[in-house]
Amino acid sequence: MQHATLIAKLNEALGWELRAINMYAHYAANVRGIHRLQLGPMFDSEATESLAHANIVRQSIVKLQGIPVTERAPHPITHTTDYSEMLQFSLETETQAATVYGDVMIQLEEADDQDLKDAIEQIYLAELRSVEELRLLME
Numbered sequence: 001m002q003h004a005t006l007i008a009k010l011n012e013a014l015g016w017e018l019r020a021i022n023m024y025a026h027y028a029a030n031v032r033g034i035h036r037l038q039l040g041p042m043f044d045s046e047a048t049e050s051l052a053h054a055n056i057v058r059q060s061i062v063k064l065q066g067i068p069v070t071e072r073a074p075h076p077i078t079h080t081t082d083y084s085e086m087l088q089f090s091l092e093t094e095t096q097a098a099t100v101y102g103d104v105m106i107q108l109e110e111a112d113d114q115d116l117k118d119a120i121e122q123i124y125l126a127e128l129r130s131v132e133e134l135r136l137l138m139e
């Protein structure tokens with residue numbers, strides 16, 4: 001199949017987005033204490049952002065004539081009610097996602113689809129911003 005490596009990488013990214021949707025929704029529901037006021041909405045909006053990213057990546061895979069994965073990345077989602085652990089696991093997730101999108105960007109250098117490059121680059125930059133934001137939140 002043409003673009004096989006690119007599709008495989010996009011599917012890896014999609015798996016991480018599907019996992020992120022679950023993880024952030026879980027943390028939004030479970031965060032306790034005074035931090036719930038701010039982190040509840042933040043986790044909710046991260047879940048929504050992951051859903052939007054998943055949709056873009058899924059459509060890109062279909063456009064490349066690949067089959068999008070339906071299962072999330074198998075990396076476990078750890079239950080906790082401790083906000084600082086949630087932030088730590090969020091940072092790990094965003095760092096992982098940024099790495100995968102970085103790999104996708106390299107694969108995309110070969111492809112001649114500017115639309116696709118732009119769409120994925122926007123997601124990649126959003127992941128980098130999330131990493132930086134979480135890093136600052138944890139200081």
Ligand SMILES: [Fe+2]
Nearest residue numbers: 017049050053
């Ligand atoms: Fe994302």
